[in-house]
Amino acid sequence: MGKFVIIIAAFLGFSLSATGQVVGVSYYDCDYYKKSIVQLDSLRKNNTSIDHSLEAGFSKVSITPGLHYPKDNVAEGKFKNVGLGGYSARGTNFATGIHDSIFVRVAAIKVADRLMILVGADYLRMFQTLTDEIVSMLREDGISRDQLMFTATHSHSSLDPGKITDRWLASRFSLAIRSAIKDLKPALIGSGNVSAASYVRNRVIDELGTKNDDFSYIILQQIGGKKAIIGSFSAHATVMSAKNLEISGDYPGYWERKMEKNFANYAIFCAGAMGSQGPAGVDAEGFERARKMGEALGDIVLKSALTTPMKDKVVFSAITMKLNTPEFNMSKELVDGLFAGRQPPAPEGQTLQAFRLNDMVWISTPADFSGEIALQIKNGLYRKGFNANVTGFNGGYLGYIVPSKYYFRDHYETKTMGWFGPNMGDYTTDLIRQIADIVIR
DSSP states (O other): OHHHHHHHHHHHTOEEOTTSOEEOOOGGGSHHHHHHHHHHHHHHHHOOOEEEEEEEEEEEEEOOOBOSOSSOBGGGTBOSOOBBOSOGGGTTOBOOEESSOOEEEEEEEEETTEEEEEEEESSSOOOHHHHHHHHHHHGGGTOOGGGEEEEEOOOTTSBOTTSSOHHHHHHHHHHHHHHHHHTOEEEEEEEEEEEOGGGEEETTTGGGSOOOOEEEEEEEEETTSOEEEEEEEOSOSOSSOTTOOEEOOHHHHHHHHHHHHHTOSEEEEEEBOOBTEEEOOOOOOHHHHHHHHHHHHHHHHHHHHTTOOOBSEEEEEEEEEEOOOOOOOOOHHHHHHHHTTSOOOOGGGOEEEEEEETTEEEEEOSSEEBHHHHHHHHHHHHTTTOEEEEEOOSSSOOOEEOOGGGTTSSSIIIIITOTTOTTHHHHHHHHHHHHHHHHTO
Protein backbone atom coordinates (compact mmCIF):
# COMPACT_ATOMS: atom_id res chain seq x y z
CA MET A 1 0.00 0.00 0.00
CA GLY A 2 2.83 2.40 0.86
CA LYS A 3 4.44 1.98 -2.57
CA PHE A 4 1.10 2.59 -4.24
CA VAL A 5 0.64 5.88 -2.36
CA ILE A 6 4.15 7.00 -3.30
CA ILE A 7 3.49 6.25 -6.97
CA ILE A 8 0.23 8.20 -6.95
CA ALA A 9 1.84 11.11 -5.13
CA ALA A 10 4.64 11.26 -7.67
CA PHE A 11 2.14 11.16 -10.54
CA LEU A 12 0.22 14.10 -9.07
CA GLY A 13 3.33 16.18 -8.47
CA PHE A 14 3.13 15.96 -4.67
CA SER A 15 5.61 15.09 -1.96
CA LEU A 16 4.97 12.99 1.16
CA SER A 17 5.38 14.03 4.79
CA ALA A 18 7.09 11.77 7.33
CA THR A 19 3.66 10.37 8.24
CA GLY A 20 2.87 9.46 4.65
CA GLN A 21 0.37 12.29 4.22
CA VAL A 22 0.22 13.87 0.77
CA VAL A 23 1.54 17.45 0.88
CA GLY A 24 1.30 19.96 -1.97
CA VAL A 25 4.44 21.51 -3.48
CA SER A 26 4.27 25.30 -3.70
CA TYR A 27 4.68 26.62 -7.25
CA TYR A 28 6.82 29.43 -5.80
CA ASP A 29 9.58 26.84 -5.37
CA CYS A 30 9.34 25.46 -8.92
CA ASP A 31 11.59 26.30 -11.87
CA TYR A 32 8.67 27.21 -14.15
CA TYR A 33 7.60 29.96 -11.74
CA LYS A 34 11.12 31.29 -11.32
CA LYS A 35 11.46 31.53 -15.11
CA SER A 36 8.16 33.38 -15.27
CA ILE A 37 9.28 35.91 -12.67
CA VAL A 38 12.31 36.74 -14.84
CA GLN A 39 9.98 37.35 -17.80
CA LEU A 40 7.63 39.50 -15.74
CA ASP A 41 10.51 41.66 -14.51
CA SER A 42 11.57 42.26 -18.12
CA LEU A 43 8.01 43.11 -19.18
CA ARG A 44 7.69 45.64 -16.37
CA LYS A 45 10.86 47.39 -17.45
CA ASN A 46 10.13 47.45 -21.17
CA ASN A 47 6.36 47.82 -21.53
CA THR A 48 4.95 51.28 -22.21
CA SER A 49 1.46 52.59 -22.85
CA ILE A 50 0.57 55.24 -25.43
CA ASP A 51 -2.31 57.71 -25.65
CA HIS A 52 -3.08 58.32 -29.31
CA SER A 53 -5.66 58.26 -32.07
CA LEU A 54 -6.29 54.87 -33.65
CA GLU A 55 -6.98 53.10 -36.91
CA ALA A 56 -9.05 49.94 -37.36
CA GLY A 57 -9.52 47.48 -40.18
CA PHE A 58 -11.75 44.45 -40.55
CA SER A 59 -12.24 41.33 -42.62
CA LYS A 60 -14.30 38.17 -42.85
CA VAL A 61 -13.25 35.03 -44.76
CA SER A 62 -15.16 31.77 -45.05
CA ILE A 63 -13.65 28.60 -43.55
CA THR A 64 -16.66 26.52 -44.59
CA PRO A 65 -15.22 23.40 -46.22
CA GLY A 66 -16.58 21.77 -49.33
CA LEU A 67 -17.95 18.34 -48.38
CA HIS A 68 -18.32 14.93 -50.00
CA TYR A 69 -15.93 15.31 -52.92
CA PRO A 70 -14.43 12.16 -54.48
CA LYS A 71 -11.00 13.19 -53.22
CA ASP A 72 -9.42 16.02 -51.27
CA ASN A 73 -8.49 19.23 -53.09
CA VAL A 74 -6.77 21.20 -50.32
CA ALA A 75 -6.05 24.26 -52.44
CA GLU A 76 -9.77 24.76 -53.09
CA GLY A 77 -10.96 23.67 -49.63
CA LYS A 78 -12.80 20.63 -50.96
CA PHE A 79 -12.70 17.41 -48.95
CA LYS A 80 -13.94 13.87 -49.07
CA ASN A 81 -14.63 13.74 -45.35
CA VAL A 82 -14.50 16.37 -42.60
CA GLY A 83 -14.64 15.59 -38.90
CA LEU A 84 -16.51 17.65 -36.32
CA GLY A 85 -14.75 18.61 -33.11
CA GLY A 86 -15.73 18.75 -29.48
CA TYR A 87 -17.51 15.52 -28.60
CA SER A 88 -15.74 12.19 -28.22
CA ALA A 89 -19.19 10.57 -28.34
CA ARG A 90 -19.30 11.26 -32.08
CA GLY A 91 -16.53 8.71 -32.59
CA THR A 92 -15.40 8.58 -36.21
CA ASN A 93 -18.58 10.06 -37.68
CA PHE A 94 -17.99 12.78 -40.27
CA ALA A 95 -19.99 15.91 -41.04
CA THR A 96 -23.10 15.08 -43.05
CA GLY A 97 -23.79 18.63 -44.19
CA ILE A 98 -23.56 22.35 -43.50
CA HIS A 99 -26.29 23.98 -41.44
CA ASP A 100 -24.71 27.45 -41.38
CA SER A 101 -21.48 28.78 -42.83
CA ILE A 102 -18.47 29.39 -40.61
CA PHE A 103 -15.87 32.16 -40.86
CA VAL A 104 -12.65 33.64 -39.56
CA ARG A 105 -13.14 37.32 -38.69
CA VAL A 106 -10.34 39.76 -37.93
CA ALA A 107 -10.08 43.21 -36.34
CA ALA A 108 -6.75 45.01 -36.79
CA ILE A 109 -6.05 47.94 -34.47
CA LYS A 110 -3.18 50.38 -35.03
CA VAL A 111 -2.27 52.94 -32.37
CA ALA A 112 0.58 55.21 -33.49
CA ASP A 113 3.14 52.70 -34.82
CA ARG A 114 1.85 49.73 -32.80
CA LEU A 115 -0.30 47.12 -34.52
CA MET A 116 -2.43 44.51 -32.76
CA ILE A 117 -4.58 41.96 -34.59
CA LEU A 118 -7.45 40.06 -32.97
CA VAL A 119 -8.31 36.88 -34.85
CA GLY A 120 -11.60 35.11 -34.10
CA ALA A 121 -12.97 32.01 -35.81
CA ASP A 122 -16.12 29.89 -35.77
CA TYR A 123 -13.92 27.02 -34.74
CA LEU A 124 -13.52 24.57 -31.86
CA ARG A 125 -10.08 25.67 -30.67
CA MET A 126 -6.68 26.73 -31.94
CA PHE A 127 -3.85 24.18 -31.91
CA GLN A 128 -0.20 25.19 -31.94
CA THR A 129 0.44 23.57 -35.32
CA LEU A 130 -2.15 25.80 -36.99
CA THR A 131 -0.87 28.93 -35.24
CA ASP A 132 2.70 28.14 -36.26
CA GLU A 133 1.60 27.71 -39.88
CA ILE A 134 -0.20 31.07 -39.84
CA VAL A 135 2.77 32.88 -38.30
CA SER A 136 5.07 31.30 -40.88
CA MET A 137 2.86 32.52 -43.73
CA LEU A 138 2.78 36.06 -42.31
CA ARG A 139 6.51 36.34 -41.69
CA GLU A 140 7.06 37.94 -45.09
CA ASP A 141 4.56 40.65 -44.11
CA GLY A 142 6.57 41.52 -41.02
CA ILE A 143 3.84 40.24 -38.67
CA SER A 144 5.05 38.52 -35.50
CA ARG A 145 3.26 36.21 -33.07
CA ASP A 146 3.27 38.95 -30.42
CA GLN A 147 0.98 41.07 -32.62
CA LEU A 148 -1.61 38.29 -33.02
CA MET A 149 -4.21 37.44 -30.40
CA PHE A 150 -6.18 34.35 -31.39
CA THR A 151 -9.48 33.04 -30.14
CA ALA A 152 -12.33 30.81 -31.27
CA THR A 153 -16.05 30.50 -30.63
CA HIS A 154 -15.49 26.95 -29.31
CA SER A 155 -18.44 25.64 -31.27
CA HIS A 156 -18.67 21.88 -30.76
CA SER A 157 -20.29 21.62 -34.19
CA SER A 158 -17.41 23.19 -36.07
CA LEU A 159 -14.25 21.67 -37.52
CA ASP A 160 -12.02 19.27 -35.63
CA PRO A 161 -8.49 20.72 -35.50
CA GLY A 162 -7.01 17.27 -36.00
CA LYS A 163 -9.17 16.20 -38.93
CA ILE A 164 -8.67 18.91 -41.54
CA THR A 165 -5.44 20.21 -42.98
CA ASP A 166 -3.69 23.05 -41.15
CA ARG A 167 -2.34 24.29 -44.46
CA TRP A 168 -5.76 25.11 -45.91
CA LEU A 169 -7.02 26.74 -42.72
CA ALA A 170 -3.81 28.72 -42.29
CA SER A 171 -4.17 30.14 -45.80
CA ARG A 172 -7.70 31.33 -44.96
CA PHE A 173 -6.61 32.86 -41.65
CA SER A 174 -3.66 34.58 -43.33
CA LEU A 175 -5.89 36.02 -46.04
CA ALA A 176 -8.23 37.43 -43.40
CA ILE A 177 -5.37 38.98 -41.42
CA ARG A 178 -3.81 40.62 -44.47
CA SER A 179 -7.19 41.95 -45.61
CA ALA A 180 -7.89 43.54 -42.21
CA ILE A 181 -4.50 45.27 -42.20
CA LYS A 182 -5.13 46.67 -45.70
CA ASP A 183 -8.48 48.01 -44.47
CA LEU A 184 -6.97 50.18 -41.68
CA LYS A 185 -8.67 53.59 -41.41
CA PRO A 186 -9.04 56.26 -38.69
CA ALA A 187 -11.55 55.00 -36.14
CA LEU A 188 -13.50 55.54 -32.92
CA ILE A 189 -13.60 53.08 -30.02
CA GLY A 190 -16.00 52.17 -27.22
CA SER A 191 -16.42 49.23 -24.85
CA GLY A 192 -18.62 47.82 -22.12
CA ASN A 193 -19.82 44.88 -20.06
CA VAL A 194 -23.48 43.91 -19.71
CA SER A 195 -25.13 41.24 -17.54
CA ALA A 196 -26.42 38.10 -19.26
CA ALA A 197 -26.88 35.97 -16.13
CA SER A 198 -29.89 34.04 -17.43
CA TYR A 199 -27.88 32.38 -20.18
CA VAL A 200 -25.05 30.68 -18.27
CA ARG A 201 -24.77 28.10 -15.48
CA ASN A 202 -21.98 26.50 -13.48
CA ARG A 203 -21.76 22.98 -14.88
CA VAL A 204 -19.25 21.61 -12.34
CA ILE A 205 -21.08 22.20 -9.05
CA ASP A 206 -24.38 23.62 -10.33
CA GLU A 207 -26.12 26.13 -8.04
CA LEU A 208 -23.28 26.07 -5.52
CA GLY A 209 -20.85 27.35 -8.12
CA THR A 210 -20.06 30.86 -9.34
CA LYS A 211 -21.20 32.05 -12.77
CA ASN A 212 -19.06 34.26 -15.00
CA ASP A 213 -22.14 35.93 -16.38
CA ASP A 214 -21.32 39.24 -18.04
CA PHE A 215 -20.99 39.80 -21.79
CA SER A 216 -17.97 41.96 -22.67
CA TYR A 217 -17.70 43.91 -25.93
CA ILE A 218 -15.53 46.35 -27.84
CA ILE A 219 -16.90 48.55 -30.65
CA LEU A 220 -14.67 49.87 -33.43
CA GLN A 221 -16.14 52.41 -35.87
CA GLN A 222 -14.17 53.60 -38.87
CA ILE A 223 -14.75 57.32 -39.36
CA GLY A 224 -17.06 57.44 -42.37
CA GLY A 225 -16.64 53.67 -42.84
CA LYS A 226 -17.42 50.26 -41.42
CA LYS A 227 -18.16 49.14 -37.89
CA ALA A 228 -17.19 46.02 -35.93
CA ILE A 229 -18.20 44.66 -32.56
CA ILE A 230 -16.03 42.16 -30.70
CA GLY A 231 -18.02 40.22 -28.09
CA SER A 232 -17.17 37.63 -25.48
CA PHE A 233 -19.29 35.37 -23.28
CA SER A 234 -18.39 32.37 -21.12
CA ALA A 235 -21.15 29.83 -21.74
CA HIS A 236 -19.79 26.79 -23.58
CA ALA A 237 -20.92 26.55 -27.21
CA THR A 238 -22.51 23.16 -26.54
CA VAL A 239 -26.14 23.95 -27.25
CA MET A 240 -25.95 21.48 -30.13
CA SER A 241 -25.38 17.97 -28.81
CA ALA A 242 -23.13 15.18 -30.05
CA LYS A 243 -26.06 13.92 -32.11
CA ASN A 244 -25.69 16.84 -34.48
CA LEU A 245 -23.49 16.08 -37.49
CA GLU A 246 -24.03 19.31 -39.44
CA ILE A 247 -21.39 22.05 -39.42
CA SER A 248 -22.58 25.04 -37.42
CA GLY A 249 -21.36 27.98 -35.35
CA ASP A 250 -23.81 27.00 -32.55
CA TYR A 251 -25.22 29.95 -30.54
CA PRO A 252 -22.14 32.21 -31.14
CA GLY A 253 -22.83 32.00 -34.87
CA TYR A 254 -26.40 33.18 -34.32
CA TRP A 255 -25.11 36.05 -32.15
CA GLU A 256 -22.69 37.10 -34.91
CA ARG A 257 -25.40 37.04 -37.57
CA LYS A 258 -27.81 38.98 -35.33
CA MET A 259 -25.24 41.71 -34.69
CA GLU A 260 -24.16 41.89 -38.35
CA LYS A 261 -27.78 42.32 -39.38
CA ASN A 262 -28.72 44.92 -36.77
CA PHE A 263 -25.62 46.78 -35.65
CA ALA A 264 -22.25 46.22 -37.31
CA ASN A 265 -20.64 45.10 -40.55
CA TYR A 266 -18.56 42.60 -38.61
CA ALA A 267 -19.28 40.74 -35.37
CA ILE A 268 -16.51 38.67 -33.81
CA PHE A 269 -17.45 36.27 -31.00
CA CYS A 270 -14.58 35.35 -28.69
CA ALA A 271 -15.03 32.43 -26.32
CA GLY A 272 -14.72 33.75 -22.79
CA ALA A 273 -13.45 31.84 -19.78
CA MET A 274 -15.61 28.80 -20.47
CA GLY A 275 -14.22 26.46 -17.82
CA SER A 276 -17.12 25.27 -15.63
CA GLN A 277 -19.58 27.47 -17.57
CA GLY A 278 -22.43 25.97 -19.63
CA PRO A 279 -25.34 27.41 -21.64
CA ALA A 280 -28.71 27.94 -19.92
CA GLY A 281 -32.01 29.77 -19.97
CA VAL A 282 -33.64 28.70 -23.25
CA ASP A 283 -36.64 26.37 -23.46
CA ALA A 284 -36.08 24.77 -26.86
CA GLU A 285 -34.05 22.02 -28.52
CA GLY A 286 -31.41 21.74 -31.21
CA PHE A 287 -30.87 24.57 -33.66
CA GLU A 288 -33.92 26.43 -32.38
CA ARG A 289 -32.34 26.56 -28.93
CA ALA A 290 -29.05 27.80 -30.43
CA ARG A 291 -30.92 30.47 -32.39
CA LYS A 292 -32.91 31.68 -29.40
CA MET A 293 -29.86 31.89 -27.16
CA GLY A 294 -27.66 33.63 -29.71
CA GLU A 295 -30.32 36.16 -30.66
CA ALA A 296 -31.32 36.81 -27.03
CA LEU A 297 -27.68 37.62 -26.23
CA GLY A 298 -27.67 39.82 -29.31
CA ASP A 299 -30.68 41.78 -27.99
CA ILE A 300 -28.96 42.29 -24.61
CA VAL A 301 -25.71 43.50 -26.17
CA LEU A 302 -27.48 45.62 -28.79
CA LYS A 303 -29.38 47.60 -26.15
CA SER A 304 -26.13 48.49 -24.39
CA ALA A 305 -24.01 48.97 -27.52
CA LEU A 306 -26.37 51.56 -29.00
CA THR A 307 -25.64 53.93 -26.11
CA THR A 308 -21.92 53.21 -25.67
CA PRO A 309 -19.81 56.41 -25.79
CA MET A 310 -17.27 56.41 -28.60
CA LYS A 311 -13.85 58.08 -28.36
CA ASP A 312 -11.35 59.17 -31.01
CA LYS A 313 -8.28 58.41 -28.86
CA VAL A 314 -7.20 55.37 -26.90
CA VAL A 315 -4.77 54.56 -24.11
CA PHE A 316 -3.15 51.40 -25.46
CA SER A 317 -0.78 48.85 -24.02
CA ALA A 318 -0.16 45.19 -24.92
CA ILE A 319 2.14 42.39 -23.78
CA THR A 320 2.83 38.79 -24.69
CA MET A 321 4.33 36.34 -22.23
CA LYS A 322 5.62 32.83 -22.75
CA LEU A 323 3.66 30.48 -20.49
CA ASN A 324 6.07 28.20 -18.65
CA THR A 325 4.08 25.23 -17.34
CA PRO A 326 4.40 22.44 -14.80
CA GLU A 327 5.15 19.02 -16.20
CA PHE A 328 2.51 17.36 -18.37
CA ASN A 329 0.56 15.39 -15.76
CA MET A 330 -1.25 12.61 -17.58
CA SER A 331 -0.94 8.86 -17.87
CA LYS A 332 0.00 7.30 -21.21
CA GLU A 333 -3.44 5.67 -21.40
CA LEU A 334 -5.18 9.03 -21.00
CA VAL A 335 -2.93 10.68 -23.60
CA ASP A 336 -3.62 7.88 -26.08
CA GLY A 337 -7.35 8.10 -25.47
CA LEU A 338 -7.56 11.86 -25.84
CA PHE A 339 -5.32 12.35 -28.84
CA ALA A 340 -5.87 9.08 -30.73
CA GLY A 341 -2.33 8.80 -32.03
CA ARG A 342 -1.79 12.54 -32.57
CA GLN A 343 0.85 14.37 -30.58
CA PRO A 344 -0.44 16.14 -27.45
CA PRO A 345 0.03 19.92 -27.41
CA ALA A 346 3.51 21.29 -26.82
CA PRO A 347 3.43 23.38 -23.61
CA GLU A 348 6.57 25.30 -24.53
CA GLY A 349 4.85 27.03 -27.46
CA GLN A 350 2.00 28.63 -25.50
CA THR A 351 1.47 32.28 -24.56
CA LEU A 352 -0.51 34.55 -22.28
CA GLN A 353 -1.44 37.92 -23.74
CA ALA A 354 -3.10 41.08 -22.47
CA PHE A 355 -4.01 44.42 -23.96
CA ARG A 356 -5.54 47.61 -22.64
CA LEU A 357 -7.91 49.81 -24.65
CA ASN A 358 -8.83 52.77 -22.40
CA ASP A 359 -10.67 51.25 -19.41
CA MET A 360 -11.04 47.77 -20.98
CA VAL A 361 -8.44 45.07 -20.29
CA TRP A 362 -8.59 41.97 -22.48
CA ILE A 363 -6.63 38.90 -21.35
CA SER A 364 -6.21 35.79 -23.48
CA THR A 365 -5.20 32.27 -22.46
CA PRO A 366 -4.34 29.12 -24.45
CA ALA A 367 -6.87 26.91 -22.66
CA ASP A 368 -10.39 26.34 -21.43
CA PHE A 369 -9.83 28.83 -18.63
CA SER A 370 -11.96 28.71 -15.48
CA GLY A 371 -14.90 31.11 -15.45
CA GLU A 372 -14.69 31.23 -11.67
CA ILE A 373 -11.05 32.35 -11.70
CA ALA A 374 -11.81 34.83 -14.48
CA LEU A 375 -14.50 36.42 -12.34
CA GLN A 376 -12.01 36.93 -9.51
CA ILE A 377 -9.59 38.60 -11.94
CA LYS A 378 -12.34 40.81 -13.38
CA ASN A 379 -13.54 41.85 -9.93
CA GLY A 380 -9.99 42.77 -8.93
CA LEU A 381 -9.52 44.97 -12.00
CA TYR A 382 -12.96 46.54 -11.54
CA ARG A 383 -11.87 47.77 -8.11
CA LYS A 384 -8.97 49.51 -9.89
CA GLY A 385 -11.31 51.23 -12.32
CA PHE A 386 -11.18 48.82 -15.27
CA ASN A 387 -13.62 46.54 -17.05
CA ALA A 388 -11.99 43.26 -18.01
CA ASN A 389 -12.48 40.06 -19.94
CA VAL A 390 -10.64 36.73 -20.09
CA THR A 391 -10.76 34.62 -23.26
CA GLY A 392 -9.53 31.14 -24.18
CA PHE A 393 -7.99 29.21 -27.09
CA ASN A 394 -5.27 31.77 -27.79
CA GLY A 395 -3.19 30.10 -30.45
CA GLY A 396 -2.85 26.80 -28.62
CA TYR A 397 -4.53 24.47 -26.18
CA LEU A 398 -3.50 23.27 -22.72
CA GLY A 399 -6.72 21.59 -21.62
CA TYR A 400 -8.69 23.03 -18.69
CA ILE A 401 -7.21 25.41 -16.15
CA VAL A 402 -9.36 25.00 -13.04
CA PRO A 403 -9.37 26.35 -9.48
CA SER A 404 -7.03 24.27 -7.36
CA LYS A 405 -9.88 23.54 -4.94
CA TYR A 406 -11.61 21.54 -7.69
CA TYR A 407 -8.61 19.61 -8.95
CA PHE A 408 -9.44 16.33 -7.20
CA ARG A 409 -13.16 16.31 -8.02
CA ASP A 410 -14.32 13.42 -10.18
CA HIS A 411 -15.32 15.57 -13.15
CA TYR A 412 -14.34 15.70 -16.82
CA GLU A 413 -12.86 19.19 -16.56
CA THR A 414 -10.59 18.21 -13.68
CA LYS A 415 -9.96 14.47 -13.88
CA THR A 416 -9.56 14.16 -17.65
CA MET A 417 -8.66 17.67 -18.82
CA GLY A 418 -6.65 19.14 -15.94
CA TRP A 419 -3.37 18.31 -17.64
CA PHE A 420 -0.82 20.14 -15.50
CA GLY A 421 -1.57 19.26 -11.91
CA PRO A 422 -3.20 20.99 -8.94
CA ASN A 423 -1.00 24.11 -9.00
CA MET A 424 -1.91 25.19 -12.54
CA GLY A 425 -4.99 27.21 -11.56
CA ASP A 426 -3.33 29.23 -8.80
CA TYR A 427 -0.14 29.66 -10.81
CA THR A 428 -1.78 31.03 -13.96
CA THR A 429 -4.05 33.26 -11.88
CA ASP A 430 -0.93 34.75 -10.30
CA LEU A 431 0.62 35.39 -13.73
CA ILE A 432 -2.54 36.93 -15.16
CA ARG A 433 -2.90 39.33 -12.26
CA GLN A 434 0.68 40.43 -12.73
CA ILE A 435 0.45 40.97 -16.51
CA ALA A 436 -2.83 42.83 -16.02
CA ASP A 437 -1.13 45.15 -13.57
CA ILE A 438 1.62 45.78 -16.12
CA VAL A 439 -0.76 46.83 -18.93
CA ILE A 440 -2.76 49.22 -16.70
CA ARG A 441 0.28 51.09 -15.30
